[in-house]
Amino acid sequence: MSSDTSGFVTTAGLEEGKTISKADINATRDSWEEADNSISEFNIREEGLDRRSFDTNDTWTDVLNRQSRCFMSGLRDVQHPLASQGWKPIRFGRSGDTKVVGGTSEEFASISFDWDPQLHTYVILRTSFWFKFDVGLLGSAQRDDAGDDNNFEIKRADHDFQFGILVTAPGETIGDSSKNVRTTTQPNGQIFCPVQVGLNRTWSADSTGTFNQIRHKFDRRSAIATTVSMVVGGQSWTTNSAPNLENNLGAIDLRESGLVQARLYWRARKDARETCDISGSETEGQEIKAELGNMQFFAQVFRR
Amino acid sequence: MTWRKRQEHMMDEDIVEPSEWRINMNEFGSELNGFLDNDNVFEHSLDATEVKRDTFTRVLINQKFSQYGYLFSHLQSGWTNRSDFLVFEGPGTKWQGIKSFRNRIGRKSFVSPPTSGSDGDFDSWATIEEKARSPILARKSKQSETYSTQLPFQTFSTETDALVIVDFHGTVSWQVGTGSMNNPDDFWDDWHNSLHGAGGGTEYKYTTNGYAFYRPRGYYYRYRASSVLCSMWRLVVDGMIVAETGPLGSEYRHHPIYLSGAIPVSSGTHRVELQSQLVWYSPGSDKTVQSSAGKRVHSYTDGTDSYDIQLRQDCELRFPNLITQIRSR
Numbered sequence: 306m307s308s309d310t311s312g313f314v315t316t317a318g319l320e321e322g323k324t325i326s327k328a329d330i331n332a333t334r335d336s337w338e339e340a341d342n343s344i345s346e347f348n349i350r351e352e353g354l355d356r357r358s359f360d361t362n363d364t365w366t367d368v369l370n371r372q373s374r375c376f377m378s379g380l381r382d383v384q385h386p387l388a389s390q391g392w393k394p395i396r397f398g399r400s401g402d403t404k405v406v407g408g409t410s411e412e413f414a415s416i417s418f419d420w421d422p423q424l425h426t427y428v429i430l431r432t433s434f435w436f437k438f439d440v441g442l443l444g445s446a447q448r449d450d451a452g453d454d455n456n457f458e459i460k461r462a463d464h465d466f467q468f469g470i471l472v473t474a475p476g477e478t479i480g481d482s483s484k485n486v487r488t489t490t491q492p493n494g495q496i497f498c499p500v501q502v503g504l505n506r507t508w509s510a511d512s513t514g515t516f517n518q519i520r521h522k523f524d525r526r527s528a529i530a531t532t533v534s535m536v537v538g539g540q541s542w543t544t545n546s547a548p549n550l551e552n553n554l555g556a557i558d559l560r561e562s563g564l565v566q567a568r569l570y571w572r573a574r575k576d577a578r579e580t581c582d583i584s585g586s587e588t589e590g591q592e593i594k595a596e597l598g599n600m601q602f603f604a605q606v607f608r609r
Numbered sequence: 610m611t612w613r614k615r616q617e618h619m620m621d622e623d624i625v626e627p628s629e630w631r632i633n634m635n636e637f638g639s640e641l642n643g644f645l646d647n648d649n650v651f652e653h654s655l656d657a658t659e660v661k662r663d664t665f666t667r668v669l670i671n672q673k674f675s676q677y678g679y680l681f682s683h684l685q686s687g688w689t690n691r692s693d694f695l696v697f698e699g700p701g702t703k704w705q706g707i708k709s710f711r712n713r714i715g716r717k718s719f720v721s722p723p724t725s726g727s728d729g730d731f732d733s734w735a736t737i738e739e740k741a742r743s744p745i746l747a748r749k750s751k752q753s754e755t756y757s758t759q760l761p762f763q764t765f766s767t768e769t770d771a772l773v774i775v776d777f778h779g780t781v782s783w784q785v786g787t788g789s790m791n792n793p794d795d796f797w798d799d800w801h802n803s804l805h806g807a808g809g810g811t812e813y814k815y816t817t818n819g820y821a822f823y824r825p826r827g828y829y830y831r832y833r834a835s836s837v838l839c840s841m842w843r844l845v846v847d848g849m850i851v852a853e854t855g856p857l858g859s860e861y862r863h864h865p866i867y868l869s870g871a872i873p874v875s876s877g878t879h880r881v882e883l884q885s886q887l888v889w890y891s892p893g894s895d896k897t898v899q900s901s902a903g904k905r906v907h908s909y910t911d912g913t914d915s916y917d918i919q920l921r922q923d924c925e926l927r928f929p930n931l932i933t934q935i936r937s938r
Contacts, residue, residue, distance in 0.1 A: 313642040319631040333634075340641060346661050352769070352938070353646030360656040424657055427668035429776070429932060433867075465704055465863060486928075489676050490699045498675050498930040500865035501704075501780045507820035508860050527860075534867035536776040538670040538932045542662065555675030555930055574704050607666040608657040 312343040373418040373604045375408025380435065380598030385466065388576040392469070392484040392496060395569045397434075397600050405600075414569040414602045420475045421562050422541035427607040428559065429538045430470055430567055434600035436502065439528040440464050440509045442581045442593050460582075461510035465503030465574040466595075468533050469496035476563030484570065487554050496570055497537040498555060502529055503574070539565075569602060665938055667765075669881075671931040674761040677746070678706055678782075679926040681840075681887055682790045686899040688843070688884045694790065695747040695758045698927055702744075706782040706925045710744040761931040762882035767874060771937040774871045775844050775851060775881050779929035781866055783821070783838075783859045789921045821859050821922045823889065823905040833893030838900065840924050841886050844868050847879050856890035856897055859922060881933050887924060 315336045318329025340348075356362070377397045386393040398405040398412045408416045414432065443460040469486065472495055473479055485494035508527045539557025543550050550558045559565065581588040617629040640649075679692035696707045703709075747756035761777070821838030839856035851870025868883075887900035905920040 310642070314638050316631070316634040316638055319627060319634060321627045321631070344645075347643060348641055348645050349650075350644045350646045353644070354650065354655070355647050357652045358647045358650045358655050359660075360653050426662045427666070427670075429668065429934075431776070463704075467703075468865075485700075486703070488699045489697075498778065498928045499780075500778060500928070501782065501863040502861060502865060503863045505783070505785065505820050505860055505862040507822075529861070531861075531864060532867075533865055535778050535865075536867075536930060536932055538668055540668065540670060544669075553672050555672045556670040607668060609660040609662055609664045609666070 310347050312340050312345045312348045314340050369418045369604055369606055371407050372409055373416050373606075375405050375410075375414055375416055375600075375602050377403060377405045377414070377598060377600045379403050380596050382594040383597050384578060384592065385438070385573045385595045386571065387578065388573055390572070392471070392570045392572045394471075395468075395571050395597065397569075397597055403598075408602070409566070414600055415479075415566070416568075416602060416604055417564055417566045418604050418606065419563075420541070420559055420565045422560050423562075425541055425559070425606050425608055427538065427540045428557070428565075429536060429605045429607075430472065430603070431534075431536045431605070432470060432569060432600070432602040433532060433534040434569075434602075435531075435596070435598050436466070436468075436533050437528055437530040437596040438464060438466065439593060440504060441527050442583065442586070442588055443579045460579050462506050463503065463574055464509065464529065465501055466529070466571060467499045467501045467574075468535065468569065468571045469499035470535055470537050471496045471568050471570050472537065472539070472557050473566045474563075475559060475561045475565050477566075479566050479568060489554065492554070497557065498535065500533060500535060502531050502533070504529055565604075567602075567604065569600075665936070667935040667937075669763045669765060669933040669935070671761055671763070671929070675928055675930050677756075678702070679758065679760055679929070680707055680784070680790065681885065681924045681926075683838075683887055683921045683923050684789075684901045685887060686901045688886045690760050690762065690845075690882050690884050691749050692758045692760060692885075692926070693749050694745050695753075695756050696925070697744040697746060702927075706784060706927050707744060708784050708787045760883040760885065760926070761929045762880060763931060763933045764878065764880045765933070765935065766878045767876050767935060767937060769937050770873065770875050771935050772871060773846055773874050773879065773881065774869075774934040774936065775846065776867075776869050776932045776934075777844055777852075777883060777930065778865060778867045780863055780927045781840055781842075781857065781861075782863045782925045782927050784923040784925055785859075785862055787923055789919075789923055821920055823907070823920050834891065835893060836889040836891040836898070836905075838920070838922060839888050839890045839897070841888060842866055842868060843884050844870050844881065845884055846870070846872050846881050847874065856888055858890065859924075881931070883929065883931065885926070 315333065317332040317336075318325055319333075381397070381399065381403050383396055394413045394415070396412050397403075397414050398410075400411065404411040405414060408414065414434075418428075420428070440461050443464075471479065471484065474495075483491070483493045483495055485491045486496045486499055487494035504527055537555070537557065539559040540550075541559045550556065550560060578592050580590055580592050583589055617633050619625055619629055676698060678696040678698045680694040680696050682693040685693060694707075697710070698706070701709050747753040747758050749758045752758070822835065823837075824835035837856075837858045837860075839858050841854055841856055843853035844851050849872060851872050852868040854866060854868065857864065857866070888897040889900060889902070889905070890897045900921075906917045907920055908915065908917050
């Protein structure tokens with residue numbers, strides 16, 4: 306803690322048995338007058354203030370408006386991006402169908418908030434949503450065929466997906482952002498700390514291997530089904546916890562003022578969307594879509 | 610006012626005695642010099658800009674940990690706050706983690722000479738972090754001055770009692786097909802065999818593909834005794850567990866984890882850290898044993914050759930993000 310006590314007052318020259326001088330009286334008066342302009346936290350007793358002293362609860366509570374949070378109840382089927390497309394925004398809602406509530410879009414999990422580094426200190430962005438992709442619907446047969454490896458390995462292996470929160474710098478638009486994961490080699494990437502999900506080949510494409518096989522070979526109906534939860538944070542000043550905001554990788558640099566926009570993105574490892582070749586299946590010939598929903602995405606701001 | 614001002618009365622026509630004046634002035638002065646409180650401040654008169662940052666909430670945002678991968682070589686026992694290796698994460702590792710650099714590890718950094726030699730010949734292992742192109746930045750058994758294998762953590766001090774809220778997320782990636790980095794010899798053999806096939810005096814030492822599932826031979830009901838290689842994760846604040854996962858199997862080669870917990874702390878210095886352990890979990894008996902325990906060997910024949918292979922897989926924690934809130938007052 307610093308020791309800026311310029312707001313303290315002094316009483317000069319008042320001692321029993323000594324003569325009071327003009328200089329002492331003037332020094333005392335000056336000290337009390339100057340305190341008017343330099344009262345600080347050091348003049349106030351620690352724990353001496355309560356909520357009545359503050360203008361509003363905004364000082365410590367989450368003060369953002371409805372554009373800073375969005376949600377979508379329910380589930381819907383979504384085409385996942387092609388591998389060649391890289392990172393794409395996740396389209397949770399659809400016009401005329403289930404829509405995203407709140408935020409800045411009815412289609413995307415997209416939020417924004419005004420950032421004033423003089424007023425705001427920290428922000429934490431959190432999201433959680435459901436994701437399912439039925440790998441088992443791919444391939445040419447419903448059940449395992451130990452003598453026909455190729456049918457399965459090609460279509461069912463390596464269906465990996467990544468999810469991330471893209472955050473723009475204050476004042477930037479999403480179109481200006483670099484849609485890459487922020488790493489040491491891509492320090493301008495605006496996607497922070499992504500997560501990945503994908504099945505082991507044994508559970509998706511390759512139960513016929515010699516090693517580790519499970520005796521009752523499953524029917525390859527395994528699906529990726531998971532809740533995806535992510536959290537990222539940003540701040541408006543340099544602290545011991547984030548000492549180098551010029552080159553930060555996990556913390557969002559919010560030292561400038563402006564509108565901050567954030568959106569959920571995803572990308573897929575497979576080059577092509579796959580169709581279901583299972584003969585007699587209800588989905589035969591159809592493209593296998595991902596299921597997404599039950600989404601929450603919001604920003605929590607701390608002023609002081 | 611916080612303190613009642615002492616009653617030093619001075620009446621008209623009194624001769625003022627200096628102590629009365631001094632004591633009153635000192636009382637006023639001491640009030641102003643650090644003991645003002647809500648009785649001295651108008652209601653609703655302070656706004657956020659007049660309050661020092663971190664007064665109510667401080668947030669520690671993990672920054673330096675997020676860019677690395679933390680690799681466990683599987684022979685670790687018990688809960689640990691250190692991985693065996695700290696590895697590079699970048700565009701090249703985007704789908705597989707450190708596995709993407711397997712050839713580079715095998716060829717350039719890991720083994721020298723590359724084709725034969727006793728354990729003593731693999732001294733180049735000691736200089737891995739000095740190789741410019743090595744994806745391995747540090748290892749637990751030889752700490753680097755620049756890098757640490759310590760899992761994400763925060764240390765901080767609080768001047769008052771506070772509530773600590775911790776959020777953590779990351780991706781757990783089983784390094785299927787990588788071989789195990791427990792031992793340079795074995796890693797080399799597995800890497801070499803994956804390119805050229807086993808035989809000729811070399812054989813696979815570890816599973817290089819598939820699911821880490823073990824069922825002992827000769828057991829009456831083998832599935833009850835079967836076990837699955839799992840990872841477990843927990844958040845610890847000052848030694849107390851605030852969030853912990855169960856055993857998470859390798860059915861998913863990659864999967865996200867999210868942990869959140871809260872705990873009150875008193876004033877002083879505190880530490881938040883992530884810990885991990887790898888275990889064999891038996892769904893049949895609901896028991897876990899350490900991943901290093903036992904020798905789970907799968908015997909198989911390929912043509913006329915027979916092989917024993919250990920069921921082991923390394924595990925990497927990728928893109929971890931640790932955020933700690935400290936709520937006070």
